[in-house]
Amino acid sequence: MNYFLxxxxxxxxxxxxxxxxxxxxxxxxxxxxxxxxxGYDPVAYFDKLQPIMGRSAFEVEWxxxxxxxxxxxxxxxxxxxxxxxxxxxxxxxxFSIANNRLADGNPLIWALFENKLFxxxxxEMRQIWAQNPQKFYEMGKQNWPKLxxxxxx
Numbered sequence: 001m002n003y004f005l006x007x008x009x010x011x012x013x014x015x016x017x018x019x020x021x022x023x024x025x026x027x028x029x030x031x032x033x034x035x036x037x038x039g040y041d042p043v044a045y046f047d048k049l050q051p052i053m054g055r056s057a058f059e060v061e062w063x064x065x066x067x068x069x070x071x072x073x074x075x076x077x078x079x080x081x082x083x084x085x086x087x088x089x090x091x092x093x094x095f096s097i098a099n100n101r102l103a104d105g106n107p108l109i110w111a112l113f114e115n116k117l118f119x120x121x122x123x124e125m126r127q128i129w130a131q132n133p134q135k136f137y138e139m140g141k142q143n144w145p146k147l148x149x150x151x152x153x
Contacts, residue, residue, distance in 0.1 A: 093121035
């Protein structure tokens with residue numbers, strides 16, 4: 001990658017981290033293994049519309065976390081544009097964030113909205129969120145910056 005493209009990428013990533021929905025240094029992860037999203041492939045939610053456990057053969061370290069993918073193609077797509085595949089609110093529960101609370105999201109309880117991936121703490125929370133996702137998403141965007149600061153580094 002030439003110098004100009006690297007500079008553009010750095011500026012792009014800096015701009016995204018200013019967005020209230022994404023910040024790239026803390027993610028929902030498995031505290032034992034260190035795998036982001038508990039080892040689930042973030043690209044699979046968009047392609048296969050289901051959570052799929054990543055494989056060790058397709059693992060990459062990104063932003064100090066280990067990410068696993070179902071296959072090489074998904075790994076490459078993620079590395080080309082991680083901001084597309086990283087869950088909103090870094091994988092923390094979207095309904096909880098909307099209600100100004102931190103709760104771990106569950107990679108098995110999820111939704112896509114406005115081409116973003118959201119995790120939820122429980123099925124009930126996802127069901128309530130789904131009744132008005134735009135409202136809860138906007139509330140979450142307002143609450144996320146201050147909640148994000150409370151996360152341990």
